[in-house]
Amino acid sequence: MTAHPWRQRLYHLLLWIVALLFFSPVLWIFMAAFKSGGEIVSPTPVFIFRPTMDNIIRVIQEPNFLDYLKMSFVLSIGSVLIAIVVSFLAAYSFSRYRPTGTNFIMFLLLSTRMVPASAVVLPIFLMYTVLGWSKTFHGMILFYAMFSIPFSLWILKGFLDGVSLRYDETALVNGGSRLHTMFRVVLPQVKPGLVAAFIFNILFVWNEFLFNYILGGQGTTMIPVLLATGVKQGGMTDWSFVASISLIYMLPPIIAIFFFQKYLLVGMTFGTVRGEV
C-alpha cells in the first residue's frame, strides 16, 4: 500500500483503537485481579490504585489450583491430539477414496456440535455409569476428543483436498507403502491445517465447564469448574478470585494466539489457500 505516511499512520492508529476497545472489558477484569475488594466494588470506578499481588497468590495457593491447572493442560492437549490423529485418518480416507456417503457422514459428524450440551450430558453420564467410565481419566479425555473431532475433520479434509493427488501417486509408484505415503508424504503438506485444528479445538476444550462438572471427578477436574464453584465465598461473589483465575487461565491461550496467529488464520481458510502467491 502506498498511501501517505500520515494517512497510513492514522489507519494503523484506528486499528489499534479498535483492538484496544475490544480488549478493554478484559483489561478491566485483569485490573480487578490486582485490586482489593473495596476497589472492585466501588460506587466510583477505581482506575488508579496500588496493585496488590495478594489475590493472585491466594488463588495459586488454593489447595487444588495447580492440580486442576495441570489437568486443564493434560486434558486439552491430550484430547485434541487424539482427535487430530483420528480425524486425519478419516479425512485422508474421505479426501482420497471418497467412500459413498462422504458428505452425509461429514454432515452427521457436524451434528455433534448441534445438540445442546445440556441435552446430551445426562445420556452420556448414564452411559458412562453403565460402562464405569464416569470420573475416569480416559472417560474424560475420550469425550473431549469426540468434542474436537468434527471441527478437526472439516479443517483437515479441506486441507487434504488442496493437496494434489500427485503426491500420493508419485509416492506409491515409487514403492512407498500406504502408511508412508499418508504420514511421510501427505501429512507434512497439511501442517498449517494440523496446527490450526489443534489451536482452535484447544480453545473450546480449555473453557469447557458442564461436562467436566458432571462427568469429571477429583482427578479430572479442570479450572473452569474451580472457577464456577469458587465464584461465591461467604455467600458473596468473590470478584478478585474470578478476576485472578481468569487472568492466569487466559495467559496460555493468549500466548498461543500470539505465537500461532499465522496458523490460526491460515487454518480457517480450510485449505483453500493454495498454489500461486
Next chain:
Amino acid sequence: MAQTTYPAEAPASATPSAQTKRRLPLARALDESRFFPTILLGPILVFFIVWNVVPLLWLLGVSFYRYKVTAARPPQFVGFQNFLDIWKSTEIWGLLGRTLSFMVLTVGGATILGMVLGFLFWGSGRMPGRRLALTLLFTPMVLPPVAVGTFFRLIYDPIFGIANFFTEKLIGQRFDFLGSKDLAFGATIAVDVWMWTPFMILMTLAALGSVPKAELEAAEIDRLPWLKRIRYIILPNGKFILMLGILLRTIDSFKTTDLPYLMTNGGPGNKTEFVGLSLYRTGFEAFQMGDASSLAIITLLIAIAFASIYLYVLSYRETRAQLQ
C-alpha cells in the same frame, strides 16, 4: 497476509526410497487390503457411535416417555404426547421467537461488525505491533464464560458498574441495563456480539486470505470499483469460509445457555429466557427427561435445518472444486 505455499507438482524429495526399506507386516497387510479406506474410518466411527449415536438414540427414545428422574413412578410410554404438549403450550412460541431474534441479532451483529473490521484489518500487514493488536482483539473469545457472566453483571451494575460511569459522563444518565425490561435483551446481545465479533473478524480475514492474489491483481489493473471487486471476486472465493463462520455462530447462538444463565438468569421476567436455558431447566433442574428430550430433538432439527441451508451453499464450492 501470511499464506502457505503448495507446490503444484510434487517435488522429487517427496519420493521415498522405500524399496530399500524393510516393510513391517502391518504396513504390508494394509497395502494389500481392499478395506484400507474403511479401516481408516474405523476410529472415527467408534467415536461417532459411542458418543453421538447412543446419546441421540437415548434422547429420541426418552422423548416418547414421560420420565422424571426425581419421581418414584417408572417411565411411562406416551408416544408423541411430549411433542404435542410443546406444540400446544403458549410459552414455546414466545421462547422460540425470542431465541430466533436473539440469534439473528447476535449473529447478524457479529457478522456485519466482523466483516467490516475484517476488511479494515486486511492489508494492515505493515502495521506496527499487528500481531499483538490482533491477539488483544481475539481475547474476548477465550475469556472463560463464568468470568464473562459474572463480571458483566458488575460492569452493567447501576451503582458499581463502569458502563454506567461512562454513560453518566457522556449523557448524564445511568441505566439499569440488566434489570430493565427494555434494556436487558439488548444488553445481553451486546455482550454476545462483543464476544464473538473477533471470531467473525478471524473468519473474514481467513476468507479474504483465500481469495487468489492473481484475481485481485487483475482487478487492480482493470481498476474495478470496490463494490464490484467484493461482489465478483471476494465473495465468490470467500463465501465458503464466511458461511462456515456464520453457521458455527448460528448453531452456538441458537443454543446459548451460559451467558443468559449467569448474567440475567433469563430475567427480567422472561425477557432473556432462551431455548438453551429452558432446556437446561427442564432437563437439569426439573429432571423432566421426557420433556427435555423432546425439546432437544426439536432444537436439533432446527439446527439441522440451518446446517442444510449451509450445505446448499457448500455444494456450490464442491462443484467448483471438482472443476479444478
Next chain:
Amino acid sequence: MTPKDLSKEHVALLRAAKAGSLNRRELMRRGIGLGLSATAIAGLISSYRPAPVAAQASPTAGTSPLAGQSIDMTILGIAGWPPSRLGVDMANELFKPYAKEQYGYDVNFSFEEAPFESLFQKAATSLQSGSAQYNIIISDSQWLGALAEPGWIVRLNDIIAENPELDIKFEEAAAIGYRIYPDGSDNIYGFPQEGDVIGLFVRQDLMSDQAERDAYKAANDGEDLPQNWDDWLEVDIDRYERIAKHFTRPDKNLYGTAMQWSKVYDYVSCYAYPFMFSNGGEAWDPATGQIEGIVNSEINIKGLERNKSFLQYAPPGATNYGIGEEVDVFTAGTVATCLQWSALGPQMANQKPGGAPDEVADPSKPVTPDKVLIVPPPGFKQEDGSLKRVYTLGGQPWVLNAFNDEAHQQVAIDFMKFWYLPETQLEFSKRGGDTAVIEVLDSPGYDDLQIHFRAYKYMMRENRSKDFWHDPNYAEMLAVQQEAWNGYMTDVVSDAKLALDYTACKQQEILYDAGRSDIAPSDICSDISL
C-alpha cells in the same frame, strides 16, 4: 398406602432392577451393535438403577464393628457457603480424633462442593446412577422431596429409633423445615445442618446520628428512628417504609432498603413470601396439593404489591439482587437497612471470620462491625393491633445417601451423633454456624456468641419462620414462580394478580400432571400467559 409402604415397594422395585442389571448391560452392548430400536435402549438405560444396599440401619453396639478400619467419607456441600465448609472442617479436625478414640476406626473426610444453584444437579446425576460417591449431602431444604421420592436418601425414622442420641429436640421450624417429607407426615429425611432465617441489617451509625433523628422526627410527626433491639421489635412494615423513605437519597448514593428481588434460584420468592405469610397468606395446601385460590388469594396479591412498593427505596438494579449483591451493596455503604439471611451476619458486618468481634475483614470497605445492628425484620399489623412476623426459612439439612454401604452408613450415623453433641454444637456456634438445637440456643451467653445470634434465635422461634413446598416438583414450581414474580417486579408482567394467577395455574398443572394432586387446573388457566 402410607409413605412407609411406598418406600418399601420402591426398594423392592429397585432390587428387581438390580437383579436384571447384568443382563441389561450385556443386552445393551449387543443392542448398540445390532442397532436395536431407540426406545429399547432408552428404556434400558433409564431403568438401570442399582438397589440401595444399606437402606436399613445397622444396629450399633457399644464397640464398633468397624474398629481398626480406615474409611474415606465424602461430603457434598454448597461452595463458598461458610456453614457447609464448617461441617467438613469440624469433621476432620474434631470427629476424626473422636472416632479414633470412641469407635477405634480411622476416618477421613473430603469435601466436594458445588454452587448453590447447581448442587442439586451434581447430587442428582450421581444418585441417579446409584452411586455412593457422596456419602453425606448438604441439601437445600426444598430438595428433600426430590431426593426422597426416588429412594436416594435414607429415611431416618428407624435409625433415630435405634439411636436415641439422635432423638434431639430441635426448634419447631427447623424440625419441620429441614426434616419432613411429605409435608404433614412424620417421615424424617434430614438433620438440620445450618439453621437460617431472614434478619434486618441496620446501619446503626446512621440511625443514631442526631441530625438524622431530627430530620426524621420533623418529617414524621415526632416519631423517632429506632435506636435499639427493643425499638426495632415494635417496628411494623409501615414504619419501616417511612424509615426506608427517609434514607432514600439517590443524589447522595444512599438508599433506604435492599431485599432480594432476583430471578435466580429462590431469591425473589423468599423475600416476597413474608409479605403474604405474615398477613395469613399461604403457598399451598400440602394435604391436597391445592394451589389455585391459595397462592393467588387477595392477601397474597396485596402482599406482592406491597413487596414491590419497596423497590422505590432500593438502589437501581435491585431487581437483580440476590445474596451476594446485597452483601456488596450493604458493605459499600449504599443502603441504610437490608433484609438478608442471618447466616451472613459476619460478612454483612465486614467482620473477620474467626477474629475478634470488632475485627474488620476488608479495610477497603466503609462499613465496619461497630456500625451494624442485626434485628428481627419488621412485623405486620394484625386486625387486633398485634404485630406478626412470619418470614421464610433458609438453611440446609444433612441427608444420608441410601446407596452407602454398611460401613459408610455407620460412620455417617456416628458422625451425626457426634455432630449433635452439645459441645460440638457449641463449637459450631462459636465458629459462626447457626444451630437448631433448643438446648444450645438456650445456653447462657448464646446470644452474644455471634453478631447475628440474637436475631436468629428470635426469628427461629414461635413459628416466625417457615419453609414452603418440599415436593419433588419443587424445581419446576419454583421456576414458574420466579419468572412470574420477578416479571412483576420488573414490569414485564403488568399486575400482581396476573403474576399470581399464572403462578397458581402453572403450579397446579405441574402437580396435577405429575399425579401429586387430584385437583386439575381450572378453566381460566387454559389461556393464561405472562
